Amino acid sequence: xxxxxxxxxxxxxxxxxxxxxxxxxxxxxGSNFKGLSPFANEKTPSFMVxxxxxxxKDFSSGKGGNVVTFLMEHEHLSYPxxxxxxxxxxxIEIIEKEETExxxxxxxxxxxxxxxxxFANEFFKLSLKxxxxxxxxxxxxxxxxxxxxxxxxxxxxGYSPDNYSALENKAKEANYSLETLKKAGLIxxxxxxxxxxxxxxxxxxIHNITGxxxxxxxxxxxxxxxxxxxxxxxxxxxxxxxxVLYGLFQSKNExxxxxxxxxxxxxxxxxxxxxxxIKNTVSSSGTSLTEGQIRLIKRFTNNVVILYDxxxxxxxxxxxxxxxxxxxGLNVKVVLFPTGEDPDSYANQVSNEDLKLYLxxxxxxxxxxxxNHLLEKxxxxxxxxxxxxxxxxxxxxxxxxxxxxxxxxxKTAQVFEMDExxxxxxxxxxxxxxxxxxxxxxxxxxxxxxxxxxxxGIKHDLVEQEKDLIRLMLNYGARSxxxxxxxxxxxxxxxxxxxxxxxxxxxxxxxxYSNEKYQLVFDEFLEGLQKGLIxxxxxxxxxxxxxxxxxxxxxxxxxxxxxxxxxxxxxxNLESERLKQAAHQSVxxxxxxxxxxxxxxxxxxxxxxxxxxxxxxxxxxxxxxxKVRNIFADELGIIVTQ
Numbered sequence: 001x002x003x004x005x006x007x008x009x010x011x012x013x014x015x016x017x018x019x020x021x022x023x024x025x026x027x028x029x030g031s032n033f034k035g036l037s038p039f040a041n042e043k044t045p046s047f048m049v050x051x052x053x054x055x056x057k058d059f060s061s062g063k064g065g066n067v068v069t070f071l072m073e074h075e076h077l078s079y080p081x082x083x084x085x086x087x088x089x090x091x092i093e094i095i096e097k098e099e100t101e102x103x104x105x106x107x108x109x110x111x112x113x114x115x116x117x118x119f120a121n122e123f124f125k126l127s128l129k130x131x132x133x134x135x136x137x138x139x140x141x142x143x144x145x146x147x148x149x150x151x152x153x154x155x156x157x158g159y160s161p162d163n164y165s166a167l168e169n170k171a172k173e174a175n176y177s178l179e180t181l182k183k184a185g186l187i188x189x190x191x192x193x194x195x196x197x198x199x200x201x202x203x204x205x206i207h208n209i210t211g212x213x214x215x216x217x218x219x220x221x222x223x224x225x226x227x228x229x230x231x232x233x234x235x236x237x238x239x240x241x242x243x244v245l246y247g248l249f250q251s252k253n254e255x256x257x258x259x260x261x262x263x264x265x266x267x268x269x270x271x272x273x274x275x276x277x278i279k280n281t282v283s284s285s286g287t288s289l290t291e292g293q294i295r296l297i298k299r300f301t302n303n304v305v306i307l308y309d310x311x312x313x314x315x316x317x318x319x320x321x322x323x324x325x326x327x328x329g330l331n332v333k334v335v336l337f338p339t340g341e342d343p344d345s346y347a348n349q350v351s352n353e354d355l356k357l358y359l360x361x362x363x364x365x366x367x368x369x370x371x372n373h374l375l376e377k378x379x380x381x382x383x384x385x386x387x388x389x390x391x392x393x394x395x396x397x398x399x400x401x402x403x404x405x406x407x408x409x410x411k412t413a414q415v416f417e418m419d420e421x422x423x424x425x426x427x428x429x430x431x432x433x434x435x436x437x438x439x440x441x442x443x444x445x446x447x448x449x450x451x452x453x454x455x456x457g458i459k460h461d462l463v464e465q466e467k468d469l470i471r472l473m474l475n476y477g478a479r480s481x482x483x484x485x486x487x488x489x490x491x492x493x494x495x496x497x498x499x500x501x502x503x504x505x506x507x508x509x510x511x512x513y514s515n516e517k518y519q520l521v522f523d524e525f526l527e528g529l530q531k532g533l534i535x536x537x538x539x540x541x542x543x544x545x546x547x548x549x550x551x552x553x554x555x556x557x558x559x560x561x562x563x564x565x566x567x568x569x570x571x572x573n574l575e576s577e578r579l580k581q582a583a584h585q586s587v588x589x590x591x592x593x594x595x596x597x598x599x600x601x602x603x604x605x606x607x608x609x610x611x612x613x614x615x616x617x618x619x620x621x622x623x624x625x626x627k628v629r630n631i632f633a634d635e636l637g638i639i640v641t642q
Contacts, residue, residue, distance in 0.1 A: 002083055006094055010083055013090040016067040017051050023074055038074055039063055039256065048555055053537050055547065057555035064551025068544060076209060076252060076299050079544055085210075106237070109180075113238050116180045117205075117213040123170050124158025124203040124216075134159040138202055141221055145268070146348055151275045154250060155204070160218065162200030185234040186216075198231060204267040206233070206285065207249035209296075215239040217246070217267050217285065230267075232285070243292035245282040246270055252300055254280040260303040262359070263289075265317065269307070269343040277352040278359065281307075289321045294328050305363055306334045309342040315373055322366045327398045333363040367392055367411055389416060393423065397430035459597050465590040466518045469506075471553040472583055473499045473525055478534040481580040497534050498583050499525055505587045511594060517549050585636065592632040599625045 017026060017033055026033040026049060033049040036042055040060035049056045057064040063073055071082040087094050128134040138159030142152055160167065168187055171178065178194070181187045188197045201218030208214050215233035233239055247270035255261045262281040264270055273281040284293055297304060304325050308318045318334055325332045335358075337346045347355055364372075374388040389412070396408045409427060413420040477499030484493060503526055506512075513519040521540060528535040540550045602622045 002080060002094055006087075006092070007083060009092055010086050010090070011054075011066075011068075013092060014067045014086050015051070016054050016056065016070075017049055019067050019086070019089070020049055020056060020070055037061060038253075041257070050555060053550075053554055055537070055551045055555060057551045062552075063548070064555065065544075065547035066551075069547050069551075074253075081210060110237050112177065112180045113184055113236055114212055114214075116176060116184050116186065117215070117238075119171065119174065119176055120167060120181070120184070120186050120216070121156060121158065121203075121205050121213050123167055124160055124198075124205075125156060126158075127161055127166075128152075128157065128159035128203075131159075131161065133161055137221060141202065145272070147271065147275055151271060155247075155271055155274075156207075156213075157271075158203035158205070160196060160198040160201050160203055164195045164199065166199070167196045168194055184215075184236060201231065204246070206239070206244060206246055208238075208244065209249060209252070211249050212238075214244065215241075219267070240292070241285060242290040243296070244285065245293050245296050246285040247274065247282045248296060250274065251280050251282055255282075255300040259301050260305060261297050261301050262305050262307050263297070263321070264307045264343050265309065266344070272344040272347040273307075273355075276347045276355050278347070278355065288317070289324055291324070291328075294324060294330070298328060298330060302329070303331045304333070305359070306332065307337075307343045307359075308334075310336045310339055319370070322369070323395055323398060326366065326395060327400070329400045331404075332366050334366065334369040335359055335362045335364075336369075365408075365411070366395060367408055367415065370395065371415055385416075389418075390426075393426050393430060397427050459600055460593040462514055462590070462593055462597070465586070465593055466513045466515050467553070468586045469502055469590060470518045470521050470549075472579075472586055473502055474521070474537045474540065474550060474553050476579055476583075477525065477536060479579055481583060483580075498579055499534050500529055501583055502587060503529060505591075509591060511591070517546060521546065521549070588632050588635045592629060592636065592638070595625055595629040595632060599629065 020026065020035075021033075024035045024038050024047065026035040027045075028034075029048075031050070031052060033051070034045045035047045035049075036045050037047045037058045037060040039058055042060050046059040047056065048059070055064065055066055056070055063069075065073075067086065068079065068082045071077050071085055072079065075082070075085070077085060084094060086092075126134075128138045139152075142157060147157075168178065168181070171181055171187075178187060182189065182194075185197055187194050189195075198216060198218040200222070201220050204217040204219070205213045206215040206217060215236075215238075217233075218231040220227050220229060220231075232241070235241060246267055251261075251270075251274070258280045260280060262273065262278060264273065264281060264283045266283055267285070270281050270283045273279075282297070284290070306318050306321055306325075308315070308321070315336075322332050322334065337343065341349075346358075350358070370392055371388065374391060392412055396405055396412070399405045399408065405427060409423045410420060412418070413423050477497065479498050480495035481498050481501060482493050483496045483501065503522070506522070507526075513522060524540070525535055528539075537550050537554045540546045599622060602618055602625065606618050606622070
């Protein structure tokens with residue numbers, strides 16, 4: 001756990017313009033900075049950074065927050081990871097508290113593993129590019145596959161010399177622990193002694209989401225069929241293959257940009273597609289797709305296209321992958337390559353443009369995919385056709401979204417020329433067997449529900465009024481407004497902080513907010529006021545639960561030109577110049593709407609009242625509320641009717 005004072009130091013040190021400027025080109029725009037959104041495709045810049053408020057707001061995607069929020073959104077880091085990233089950038093030492101001896105030992109072991117992997121990776125890269133063996137065997141092989149040095153460097157490809165102790169000897173020279181190297185699976189031991197596990201192989205480093213190396217894949221270039229084509233690192237404290245996607249570190253920004261992830265099986269599939277312009281590609285690294293890997297994909301996009309081999313094993317893997325992806329609510333499509341081809345081989349046969357077009361033109365939904373391949377085996381056998389339909393029903397039933405299920409039911413009915421209601425009933429059976437309570441409604445079905453009768457009184461949604469009050473407090477809370485103070489003997493004008501005025505008005509009438517986040521902001525303002533403090537947006541921007549809200553309420557896309565008033569003598573009625581009026585109006589509109597809702601509730605209760613005993617008292621309450629409503633309306637200059 002990172003101590004709060006350390007978090008404060010990190011926020012104090014972090015320059016939001018500098019940090020975001022590492023990822024986006026920003027230009028000065030008045031007191032703010034502006035650039036193109038990293039979260040949406042746009043031609044006109046709408047991404048705003050406010051150095052004074054220490055927040056950003058992206059008007060294209062709606063995202064906003066502080067410097068930590070940006071790193072979490074853009075780099076898809078967790079909150080602690082983002083803090084550690086900033087701490088590293090600004091040379092702030094993080095000493096996490098409440099760590100036991102065992103925790104510290106584990107931490108040191110993990111770090112030792114990271115360092116061992118980094119050391120080995122540097123050794124493999126040098127061996128590839130500088131040793132005679134590496135250049136003649138490893139580098140020449142990669143170049144034959146068409147990989148440029150840029151691609152080789154981006155994926156940090158390497159070569160392990162065909163020598164029993166090359167890495168071990170280098171590690172001894174550098175004083176690295178052999179035990180740590182063994183734990184990492186880089187060095188193995190048999191009856192003859194130690195040996196380099198990956199010797200004589202092309203090396204594919206496996207990165208975690210932040211770019212640290214956590215494992216390796218090694219491909220042999222020998223023709224010996226008795227030798228495994230690929231070796232992979234064993235699992236360790238830092239490497240769990242079920243929670244890792246090969247190529248994600250290199251592709252994550254492209255996945256976000258394209259809102260789509262291409263999923264392949266192997267290392268070379270990823271590299272070949274990436275090399276040929278399809279950079280939003282990841283791999284399950286030769287393992288069966290896992291739930292952990294799917295959760296990783298879902299952090300970046302909801303759209304997945306499976307690119308597996310067209311052989312029986314690839315088709316079977318596709319079937320398993322489709323159902324697992326559907327279960328998590330992802331939108332799934334499949335692309336199959338011509339017979340005998342896989343993503344790697346096909347990518348190296350066609351131009352980048354042809355590859356892109358092929359992937360665009362040959363995407364099919366999972367129903368078409370399953371139907372096409374399962375029906376090939378049926379030979380018009382009714383029993384087998386029935387089995388095919390049942391398999392598709394199973395896939396539809398695991399989709400969590402009811403609307404999506406309905407769409408696929410409709411398509412299945414059309415493909416097999418079946419009654420749609422029959423399919424709905426079968427999907428319902430599957431859902432009930434799983435304990436689901438969700439129903440399936442056909443897309444084409446018309447509503448049979450009776451329409452609600454017209455009601456004269458309509459209850460107000462108070463969220464907009466609540467939002468406006470919080471917006472004023474965040475933007476102008478410390479600004480003073482003149483208020484008339486009436487005592488028994490005299491009247492006086494006193495300057496009140498705007499936040500204090502709003503808080504006192506809300507508390508006087510014992511009001512609260514329906515929106516939890518607005519209430520939380522209000523409570524913090526109140527707590528600060530009780531300590532003699534008027535909080536500002538910077539205070540809230542450090543709260544990761546509130547930073548997006550603060551960005552929304554304190555940032556505007558457009559700023560008024562300096563020349564507007566000074567040069568052209570054009571004057572505008574800015575809110576900041578009429579704060580008393582703005583605050584007064586916002587407070588009393590809120591009070592008016594709350595009162596109108598109370599009146600409506602009482603009237604509805606009166607209609608449904610079965611006993612006449614309470615009738616008069618409730619009627620009296622309504623009359624009193626109407627009087628209060630009229631007072632609020634008069635304050636606003638609004639004429640209301642009974």
